[in-house]
Amino acid sequence: MPRIFIDGKEIEAAQGQTVIEAAYANGIQITHFCWHPELTISGNCRMCLVEVGMPKRLPDGNYQNDESGNPVISYFPKLQIACATVVSEGMHIRTKTDSVVHAQEAVMEFFLINHPLDCPICDEAGQCKLQEYAYCHSRGESRFEDEKVHAPKMQSWGPTIMFDAERCIKCSRCIRFAQEIAGQDVLTFVNRGDHVKIELFPGKQFDNPYSMNVIDICPVGALTSKDFRFKSRVWDMSFNDSICPGCARGCNIKIGVRNNEILRIEPRSNPGVNKYWMCDYGRLNTYKNVNDNRITSPMIRWKDGLIQCSWDEAVSKAADLMKKYKPDEIMVLGASRATNEGNYILSKFAREILKTDNIDLISDIDDSFGDDFLKVSDKKPNYKGAFEVGIVPGDSGVSMNNLAENMRFKNIKVLYVMTDLLISHRPLLDELDDLELLIVHAQNNTYLTEKADIIFASSTFAEVEGTFVNIDKRVQHFGPALITAENLRHMGMKMSRLDKFGAPNDRWTQHDLRECLPNWKILMLLAEQFGVKWEYKKANDIFREISANIESFKGMTYELLDEYQGIVLGKADTPAPKINKYVSYVMKPN
Amino acid sequence: MNRIKNTELERLTFWQKIYLPEIVRGMGITLKQVFEPKFTRQYPEEKWTPEGSYRGRPVLVEEEDGERCVACGLCSRVCPALAIEVQAGETDRNKERYPVKFEINMLRCIFCGFCEEVCPEEAIVMSKDYHLVFQSQEDAILGKEKLLVPISKLRDRLEFLRQYK
């Protein structure tokens, strides 16, 4: 393991590592545009120039020492690029000397010669590497007085991406992403000198399932999202950490919110799950159901229609009706889209209060969805977790295998569904009319809610705190990103500037406050109607109980999960070592 | 012991100290003003037109082909009173974006002029309009229709900015 020194700080680097890799692994920043930890080295931007030196040797092969006994370092006369210089024993690197600062300023000046400086109309502004470096590493003025080179703006690269050739700084990250990660080699450089341009191969589109990641890695605003285009400025949004509910990979994400509406989703790096990426499906489709078509308050059936009611009315009505049935006439369905906390409480509710063995879980497998990169065919984020916390039929219980026929023969008269839509199990939908009582926790208006007798408005993944277990059994913790009537006090200060400081007479705060509750809170209210009082105040209280009672969760806490960015079931004592994360821009969006 | 010298009392003359003659002198001054020319402005019948340097309500500059604003949101960001809301949209014009919605809440605005100062397009400027009366909170939120002012009416201010900004 070569020992190197960066600005005098001793670092244990790995054999074959580059200087910039060693620096980031030790939390030291080196300016760069074209280097990305997951892409091959291209070394074209020259922003990572540093001074590199080696200890001087005497003709006899020994190191030369100065009077105080320290080795004399002889620095190379020309600066080297940190992204392509491999470390070697005793190497000294200087990143802050005058010559380095000079080089950074010169490189920045070159970049800005032909850059259109149209930040006011650019979606990247506020989280742009070029902007950031222009503040920190540039002279703040240009000596260039001639006409800039112009290039076409507003070019479509496919269904998801807009390209602005003027803003591009030719770092080639997008080309390398297309070749190496997305496997769709359709981008290339054309021309030379200051007329060099990125182009699509003739007749081709950049439209692979992971295309939108180039928007995140493009250090400037040359690549922007068609879906998001101009919806909001980043500094007006809040970005809270969450987990993508699109499939069982459980990619780590950030949810961009303004006025209590999700405007976009972007990946958050987690070396153990999704690295720096996420798929376009997760990015574009998972937030629509949170924004639109929501069930915003509890409802009960009244003369062929559903009417809104208070939580008290809904739970007391539900409890009264349920009490009329024998335990084995009731079937409870957990949800692979709900958190472990919700599912755990549901299992407890079914076993301890309803005393039924009829409890099961629907899986949602779509083989056409999975691929060999991130997407997996299990399209729900928490099947493994729900199973693990007890959503399993009891010994004599009805299970998914025979539920439909039990409903047809009226053995099961009551169906209690926690947020599942039953879409992936058509036979059940056809038997719904045979039921005497259908109670659902629902987030959206669906076929199921049309048939329901009682609807409890349930909070979506973006409004609750909880944990999911992904396809690799990794338990991941996430928190809410949106305000509901229930989490308002807790969430208020985590929202964007506008959401925080709005007053009733401001039009920009006029979002509706949904009266929905997390699943476990609904079940707690219901349990109270059955005479059982549970004392959970937050999701954390439930998770503590889970980790105390369930072997595979032993030793896990929210803090530990956050620290390690998720821990594999049963591995709380020996979690995989933390990897120092690389963050592609420093300026926080809020 | 310290004695404070040159107090107000010590500076008074004898005639000032006996007080009454000074009252009479003051009333004389008052009486004289009655016959002097009058400066009182009969507002609102008689209006005052401020100079270009005056900071009245912020307005948007409208040119022949529409507003200058590109909805960059910088004014909204810099506004210390959070008075401005901008929602951008896409346009076919060369500048790509324009404000679909631009609202200034005049109950919040403190006439600081930061929005004007930060605007990269010189699209929002402080006007000479100081006559701001509203019947309700809703009325005080001005939309694009009330904010857009033809550039011809803003020449003074634009000239002032050119010289002094």
Ligand code: SF4
């Ligand atoms: S479009 Fe962006 S990522 Fe691609 S070369 Fe240009 S600056 Fe780099």
Ligand code: SF4
């Ligand atoms: S791979 Fe799965 S978890 Fe990751 S972003 Fe796509 S849908 Fe979401």
Ligand code: SF4
């Ligand atoms: S700063 Fe100027 S261009 Fe930007 S939104 Fe405000 S008025 Fe429009």
Ligand code: SF4
């Ligand atoms: S003048 Fe000041 S307070 Fe008024 S809108 Fe502009 S920035 Fe806000």
Ligand code: FES
């Ligand atoms: S990061 Fe090293 S040359 Fe671009």
